[in-house]
Amino acid sequence: MAKWGQGDPRWIVEERADATNVNNWHWTERDATSWSKRKLKEVLEGLVVEGEAGRCEIGDLKHVEGEASCNSRKGKLIFFYEWNLRLSWKGTVKESGEKHKGSLEIPNLSEENEVDDTEINVSKKKGEGDVLKELMRTEGTTKVREALRDYLKALKTEFTLGMILPTKAAVGQELATERKPSGSPVQDSVTPQALDMVGVKIPTVRIHMREVFNSPADELYSIFTKKELVQKFSKCPAVIEAEKGGKLQMFEGCVSGEYTELVPSQRLVLKWRCRSWPEEHYATVALTFQDLAAQSELELECKGVPVSHEESTRQCWKKQYFEEIHLLLQQSKDNME
Helix, strand or coil: CCCCCCCCCCCCCCCCCCCCCHHHCCCEEEECHHHHHHHHHHHHCCCEEEECCEEEEEEEEEEEEEEEEEEEECCEEEEEEEEEEEEEEEEEECCCCCEEEEEEEEEEEECCCCHHHCCCEEEECCCCCHHHHHHHHHHHHHHHHHHHHHHHHHHHCCCCCCCCCCCHHHHHHHHHCCCCCCCCCCCEEEEEEEEEECCCCCEEEEEEEEEEECCCHHHHHHHHHCHHHHHHHHCCCCEECCCCCCEEEEHHHCEEEEEEEEECCCEEEEEEEECCCCCCCCEEEEEEEEEECCEEEEEEEEEEEEHHHHHHHHHHHHHHHHHHHHHHHHHHHHHHC
């Protein structure tokens, strides 16, 4: 095989631990079905549709049948997806205050059709309230199509990160390009000068984030160390062995690692990785908890994130950790009231 600077740059040998199927040059396939079901629920459930006739809200994704996958061949990604979806909706007529329910069906969302051409059928239970059905048929289908585009965008970006690994030329170009922090400098910042080499020889970056939660530090610490709480906010079975050297596995195996340092209510250090990262490559995650009266601040420092996974890692912590923990804390507060 070729080495760095020799032959086809897609065949990276010296910089890979296994040196097999480099850059997914051969045919590989990745099942996106389970991930897609979660993402479709995320983008569709809770959509609000408002107009002069009244207000409607899309409820549960009651039926989801189909599959999705992503294939890689010669550095190109090929997508297959076919879904039959049915959702419930409910609404209130603005003038009369009457409440009505119905359903919305998407019989064939697939790569064969553009989203704008995808069939969306709206129905309503018997009785008055056809103005709400019309609202859902017009404004509602527009919002649903936007949500479906969000799903497809995530399928082609978020889900596929790591399937096409960076070539030597791409890595060199990325390292030579000045990269600016994204988001708020307090809540979400990236240290571009923190590039280093960790684990297998790939370029990495350090991510730094801060988030304030409506809970004391000891409660927030427990959410990261108690299995039942981790499973509540992650909405998946988890392996949580909160002791030094203890194993960590979350999100159906998409995240794994181990606990390396535990200072109750103050600090956690994890050996942490995403399944899509190069094999055996781990980042070091340090979580620092600080009390702020009735609130607490969580500081996250994640060292050793592969450059090509910087954005997806940031979104993982923001969406799958922080936002879900906020929801869990709010639900706990509502239940107490």
